[in-house]
Amino acid sequence: MDWDDDGMDMGSEEMTTLVAEAEEELDRAEGVLLQMEAAGGQFGRRDGDQASLDTLFRSMHTLKGNAASVGWVEMTRLAHAAEDLMQGVRDGMVTPSEEIADVLLRAVDVMRELTAALGSGGQPPDVPESLVAEIGRLSASDGEVRCPGDSGSVDILGYAPDPPEMNADSICEVRVRVSEETDIPAVRALQVILACEDYAREMISNPPKEGIDEGALEDGGWVICHLGDPSDVDHLEGILWDIEGVVEVERGRMEESAPGPTAETDDVPAETESATSRSGRSTESRQIRVDVALMDRLMNQVVEMVINRNRLSSLIDTLADHGLSNLSEEMSATVEQMAGITTSLQEDIMQTRLVPLENLFRRFPRMMRNLRKSSGKEFEFEVEGGDTEIDRSLMDAIGDPLIHILRNAVDHGIEDPKTREEAGKSPGGVIRLSAFRQENHIIVEVSDDGGGLDFDAITARARRQGIIDVDGERRMSEEDVLDLLFSPGFSTSEEITEISGRGVGLDVVRRDVEEVNGTVVVDNREGSGSTFRLSLPLTVTTVRSLLVDIGGQVYVIPLGSIRETIRLESVDLHRAGETPMLPFRGDYIPLFRLEDFFSGCEGASSSGREGYIVVLSMDRRDYGLLVDDLLGEEESVIKPLRRPIGNIPGISSATIRPDGRVALILDANGLFKEMRRTARRVINE
Amino acid sequence: MDSSERHAHHSMVTFLIDDQEYGIKTECIRSIIPVGDLTFVPGAPSAVAGVINLRGDIIPVVELDGSGGRAYAYGDEGLALVVEVSDEREDLAVALMVDEVTQVDRADFSGIEDTDDLMVARNRAEAVVGVLSRDAGPILILEPTGLVPEEEEVGS
Amino acid sequence: MSKILVVDDAEFMRMRYRKLLAGEGYEVIEAADGREAISVYERENPDLVLMDITMPVMDGLEALKELKALDSDALIVMSSALGQERVVLSAIKDGAKDFLVKPFKPENVLDTLKKHLA
Known part of the structure; x- marks a missing residue:
């Protein structure tokens, strides 16, 4: 069997359908052809004949389409020829005749044999070249057959790619080129023009919109448009690159092209000319498109440099320890300088990775x-x-969580119009998605003015699902209850709704957000709505941190979550039940050790008076973590922890130390939650 | 073990853990590395001894018999096979602690028999997919996907 | 996952689309002609419509106009054969978001969907 390169990749079910549908279409075509033969030259004039011709054309079209989609070459060729002929007949360019009916009936016979051979796996017949040629001859017999693509494109190509005259308040220019290699390039050019029209103050294109016709673009098509709003350029560019066949989008700012009013009135004729040439210069590419993968590689390389910078610094200390202080001082000046360059390189690359959330x-x-x-x-x-x-990767990471939270707001947040009216609200609610920068974080919030969260329903549901027991419930604070929403397997809707109940819970949202070192919390306003707040780091890859020693192992704590460090021996601890309490800024805060919730990390400080307390701040409260020693600060490069250890509460990721060892990065939020869970468990026992 | 594999010869790395000989197809082994400087991960599944830095990637180090109490404490020297694992979720690499690598050899996988329950019970059942009998004693054949322990729900 | 309405009179093509798209996790619903497409669209509110041009009862162009009248934001991708340039051109003018040129190439179909559903 003569397949093209793709060959056939069909299951038996598909094969059966292909054969059955071919037989059906051939039957249908034969019926019409027999009528045509019987009516002779009269066919096409009677009522219903046009519909029959449509049917016949469609049958050939379907046969061709199905065959072409699986690379069934002979069938495609024959059906394509028959389709072309039938298109001419249907459109009135070729008169139906006994001869046409006869030739097509012979074609139908061959197609039947081809189909039978395919179905049985037998030897297919040869498609007679003479038959294909005869069909082709009949298609052209009326002499009025159009030549696709000749008339439309010739005059179009008379245009040269000169930029349009400028409007003074256009400040950005975008030039787009469409490849002539793409399928139906003229339509791609039209798509480009339509997209540009939505943004452009003025534009010029080749071919011009009105002149676009079917067929080829012999020199490729292009569009130049001027925009008034620089922020539109990003949107437009994104849309343009999504159009198939677009091979070039060049952008330029035209700041020089807005001359002051004096210059304009002084020298009007010259200005027009020079404005044109200036605009040409201004569009020389100041922007280049960079593959995201290349950006990622650059970032990774810089990250490696940061690790090596840290390693060098620690080597210099070693030199000093060996009495080579002169050498050490000299080197540290050099390393200092290199460190400065590395830092600015890192900042620049991070800058290039930034994208507006609008995307x-x-x-x-x-x-x-x-x-x-x-x-x-x-x-x-x-x-x-x-x-x-x-950062682009952070934006990608919060896409799914936001979809989930927004769906939740519709599904669980906003009440139906009737309920709202009964509660004295307007029937229509508001869901607001907002983003802003707050110190070293990007905050993304979804808030609604719905009914807020129903605490009773949440606890009842959690109890039914076995997430909490009755005893646990009694001791739960508001915060604890809100936290239940993020428990694995928790869902508040009784029935799985189509909108947000597809078995994916808020626990996945939390996991996704925490994976990029972010946090998610919910604020409830009973009766008047709730707000989900994602807090994300500015960058993904490094974090300023404090290194501590716990039980002989180095751990990393991001500085952003540290309030203070205190020498253990300088404080008087109190006790609340089993938990030691630390007086801190006029209050008492609980003090924990890592070993309280993880076995295997017992530290020296667990018994004695040595050690330090790191006071960690959370969204809502502070607590102390007991560590054996403070080892200094560094810029830690964040490396993800993957399965099977990627999902431990309290440990967000890891970093590589200058000596090549791995150190774990602690997550203050996760630790605190884990701590309270453990505390509850202890009490319950 | 599906039938097509049974009839194939594969190159295999064999190694000893607690005096038992095991084998893994060579194509799944990325490298054999000395392991020192293991970082203990609190809260990790018991089969995970810790993590190491392998050329900038952080790789979990697993023990075949996590509950056997063969503790590789921080700083211990050991030997590990870096095994590439592709399961339905993703491609991973894990380092498997071994005592000694015995040989790299071609083996006729058609000789592999199903393990009896007794033998499996001593080991992580999901990792051992068959047994190859030899004069020197049986070789237990390991399947890489079985080396990745399930994530455990911490604290519950 | 996104819901795709596949409109094609050829059962075989619908089957191929269904297998391809369902395999990628899309929810696939089908219609065999333009008229059916409109009623299915109203009922199911799909995220994207993948529609053949040549169909009985109501062809793709007419269905496109009706769907756009019904929902001006409807995301419609026409599937056409080479040789239907003129028709594709008018489909784009009538508001089709994009088009696919037959024969059916799985990666093109998936790329196009991904692009518009992003």
């Missing part, structure tokens, strides 16, 4: 519109802070 946020209005339709709830969806910039 993510623009996906949501459409989703929310659909949810509005399918949920029957009424709400406005507001988006703020899309211009907040964030």
